[in-house]
Amino acid sequence: MMICLITAAAAFALPGISVADTVADVFPAEPFNSMQIEYTVTGVSVGEPKDTSGYTTAREYKGSTTSHNIHVTGTFFFLGSASKGGTTYDCEVALYTLPFWSSDPGELLGERLHLTGQTGSYVPFDVWLNVPQDQEEVQVKILMEGNFANWQDRNLEVVFKLDNADYGRGSYTGGSSDGGYSTGGSYDDDDDYEELGMSALPLIGAGLLVCLLVAIRKKGRK
8 A cells, every 4th residue: 555655646746747949059150240149049949040131130930938947058259359340249148028010129028138248259158038928929039239349230139939838827936137147936837737637647547556456466365
């Protein structure tokens, strides 16, 4: 009986197992006005990116979240010589709402990581972004802005436009801290606990069946 109880308890304690998709690349292949972004994003499922060039050179992915926590890591590169590149660079990693109008940048969700750099250097980043469940669509932005001496600023962007797979299922708590950079929080969703219980039923049933067979076998030996 003790084995049965342990088996049932373990089944209830098993977490939901999911494998988050990961996207990793360097954009662009050759530096754009001394700027380049190396990035790895985990917790998303996306299609092939669309690249555009101009004063703002951008890469856009479309897809959906596979986790309520999106992990974004990588490096901002400020390449070239100080005499030819931008004098300063502003960089950002953050989560935004996905607005209806493309000209609308969206509303910031939580805090953002803001970094600065100089030509000839690089800055790594490591960010956890919590996706609010009351947002049907969100976008992850990885941005660089080169502030050049001739006032001709240039922008480099990698953007993930995502359907929120957990939309409407509950809420998250927690926030972010600017600097190091990590975001944390706890996940509270009664629906997930119900789903966990349902997914554990086959294991519980198997455990109880084993106990029943053992009891019948012992009874038959008497």
